[in-house]
Amino acid sequence: MLAESRDVLVAPDRVAGAHVISLRGLHDVILMDDGMQNPFISKTFSIGIFDGSVGIGNGFLIPAGPLRVSLASGVQQMDIALINGDDETNIAAKLPASLTQLSANLLPDPSTIDALSGTPVLAFAGIGQPKRFFATLRKAGCNLVHYLAFADHHPYSETDLVRLQEDAMRLGAQLVTTQKDWVRLPAEWRERIVVLPVALALDDDGALVTHVESAINAHQNS
Structure with a gap:
């Protein structure tokens, strides 16, 4: 679906795929889904997304539960936590107070x-x-x-x-x-x-853009 509007590279080895993108020199940013599961690529910025209706569920990893990484490991990697939909399980209270939290909803066309x-x-x-x-x-x-x-x-x-x-x-x-x-x-x-079609509408999209741009600028200037 993304390939209809964005450049997409599919690689079984994500490190090799990222290296190919870097060598081509055509892109400034690589956006990776499920990136926290891969410890072999250093990330400039990580967003943890929670389904508000599920939260952390039973706390187990897929397939026993809804999590792709443990909550403890995930929050250590996250720069922002994004809660999609109403926070029915009060996941916000389970996250560190120091972690920036944003809310969003899926809006149908x-x-x-x-x-x-x-x-x-x-x-x-x-x-x-x-x-x-x-x-x-x-x-x-x-x-x-x-x-x-x-x-x-x-x-x-x-x-x-x-x-x-x-x-x-x-x-x-x-x-x-x-x-x-x-x-x-x-x-x-x-x-x-x-x-x-649906669109993700953030309650404060400006905050997300500001955080991402700051991370990119800091990386480029390092």
Whole structure:
């Protein structure tokens, strides 16, 4: 999905991948997902993201729990903690007072929501927290008549999609999915399924920009 609008390099060895980007000399910044899991690359700035509805969950690492690194290890690496959605588990109180905390929410594309107005919706998603997607649809006022959650990064088969279409036809509903799921669909299925773009809206985006720019400037001047 990111490759549609940004330069993306995929490398099984992230150190080697970062080295390739550096040698090409075309980019000033490397943005890496799940970077705290990799101890072999020195990071200029690290953002820890928490799902407000889950927090640290049971405190265990994936797959036993929701964490990618332990909380103790993570907070030592974080420059900022970002809580996505309402802080239902009071994760803010579990973080060090010295750690900068920001809040954000996922906002659905209003034109897509308007187009779905009055239409029964069958939603499906194969992402880390599919219930957040379904909750977003409900909160936006969509008539969610049914939903199906698949495993994260689920590779949709023809059988999956035919079943979804049959369920939608039975319910008189429009199939709707996430951007991450939509790009994994076969091309011939994409026009039949509505994709709901979302944007991350920070309560104070200026603070994030200031922190990141300060870190980059300090790195360049070191």
